[in-house]
Amino acid sequence: MSTRPAAGRCLVDLSAQDRLRSRAPERAPMLRVLCCPPAGAAAGYWRFLVREDVHVLGAQYPGRESRFREPAAPTVEALAAEAAAAVAAAPWARAAITPGASADVPLVVLGHSMGASVAAELASRLEHREGIRVALLALSAKTAPGTAEVASTGAGTGAGSDEDLREGLDPLAPGADAAMVRWLRRLGGTPEAVLEHPELLALQLPALRADLRVSMAYDRFPAPVGAPLLLLRGTEDVTVDPGGLEAWRPVSTGPVQRREYPGGHHPLADHGDRLLEDLLACAASGRSG
Template identity: 30%
Template structure:
């Protein structure tokens, strides 16, 4: 493919460009998260893999843009952007909310015949497993208490009222998007799926993670790590080992 969509630079961050890499890893952030969360992943995998971290509206350099409160709308907007990156094999990695966004974008790309070669769904129950959650309806302190409980954001962030005001709109809209998300019945990908989860994640049980198997006609694998919802921050080496094994196999077959 040649050329990039006009808004590719708006959505995609390439911290360590790897133009000669045989494949791309596209990373989808969690609720309230930003592209910079995946800077260490990019640093470790480059230049063997071209790592693209996505930046949703309403945060960091896109903080003045309206937040998107619907997973399907996010997927619809990301779909044409990621189509432009399909000139090399795509691997998707999404954590928490990012896992279901990655799943929905993968569905759209597969309809085009340009789907990812693998989906890594981290820290999120399968699309067919629902919980009645209302974090997005809480007051500001209620949302911040939820984030602190998940240990997903450095406590120093909350020491600054200015930063808190900046991140709250994105947090609330992201929670609304993921808590109101419903997948289409029978949604199945052709590509393999690997589900990754912490063994003490209050947001995702091991069985809810295992249910991702229902959403692929390809190979399925479940990887369980010690830790909670943000197990990947405390077990980065173990997570990278799983990702690297897949990416090395891709490179060997290129």
Template identity: 75%
Template sequence: MSTRPAGAPARCLVDLSAQDRLRGVAPARAPRLRVLCCPPAGAAAGYWRFLVREDVHVLGVQYPGRESRFREPPAASITALAAEAAEAVAGAPWASSDVPLVVLGHSMGASVAAELASLLERRTGIRVALLVLSAKTAPGAGGSAVDADPDLRAGLDPQDPGADDALARWLRRLGGTPEAVLANPELLALQLPALRADLRASRAYDRLPVPVRAPLLLLRGTEDTTVDAADLDAWCPVSTGSVQRREYPGGHHPYAGHRDRLLGDLEACAGPGGAPVPRTR
């Protein structure tokens, strides 16, 4: 029997486009593209708010243990996160729409996205137009620079008196976390349980899911030291379709300043046939 709280599947999708329309930022408009986004470790669905544009429907996967799901225990595995999201997508009112669906995951979210896209194709009949994996070493690809970081290793044990400071140092080097959070022990303490659970789940994820037919787009920042091109390429077997690659200026979190370029790449690669290109580099 599932131990997931009642109503959790419905709560695990956040319609970021609808939230911005309520703020008067983005008027309602028929979308050219629907992007289902899986955030990195420790982050919430709102990580992807920068993607919202009036002609794109942006949804974020809300993992348990943060924001609207703060009181729920974090998920124990990548597969659990993906299964919950797939259930929610299958029941969504837009699931049968003909708007191209892109499944996008960054860092730990790349693993969730790969599993999610596989589940959607195999179990729901929902067509995924494009799978996008960013800034994450594929399982089985060898040593990860992230796993080798001494502050990360020290920070994973909450019983260690220096663990919180170690994780704060690691997050500061990684970028993407507001300094106001890193410099405030109380705020940081609220974030760390979910982050640690996500990191443990990410490190335990050790195999590729059943391949999808959707084309694959691999992304990384040009200055990202956590993943190199070869380890990112190890995701290629997750798709039987075409594979394309893009690099963006910046480190581990390079996309917020390049919204229109990223959305343009997603739309181009999600086009008819996924704009096939050779799988070799």
């Protein structure tokens, strides 16, 4: 008997959920965005991207929402493998395999922070193992594997030099939760209502710690994809410098473009329209090229 999670649990159709709430009719999308969230976050992190003419799907990691009771994934590669299997089983995936199909919609694989590592692995698996063409790989706010750390960070890098982060990773250490809250507050992106609520924190911290360990252990590049590469960064993000982001170059044999958005480590939600414009333009230029 298979122990693999059902596709619906590890790949969430955020656009379909939005239509159910709004009762809006389904429209043919001009872009399909497959999103990998950062450490501790659920697929719904990407809900800000949902538009009537954009199909947004989020990878749902174990340990949160519909997968709350599932054990954490052991590696980034395991997260990417289950997401790739779910994508391959999706009805729309056949169009991505057939060049020139009338229903063909550009597929963007997008990952933020830890999700950038998952996205790189996922795009590689889709292209090399599933035969699914990716129009664009977009990586945000994450230093590439093997790149020297930015001092006093940890979230966007491989090893984690931040003292609060190191103390917070061990849930049995005295003051671990308080250290993790201090680190999250400096990083930004987590609502104060969560940081100040012990019960909510108790639900979120196990998944966050598991994700951070997995992210820090990731030390390889997957087989490169032929899709263009888009590198994204907040202008005030101290967790990853332009050089560390640029070091993702080996994951693609296509052209590289770069975009910066005002803000820190989590700037994308405040610039959703601009992000979609950039994704659509870069995906279109890659397909025409």
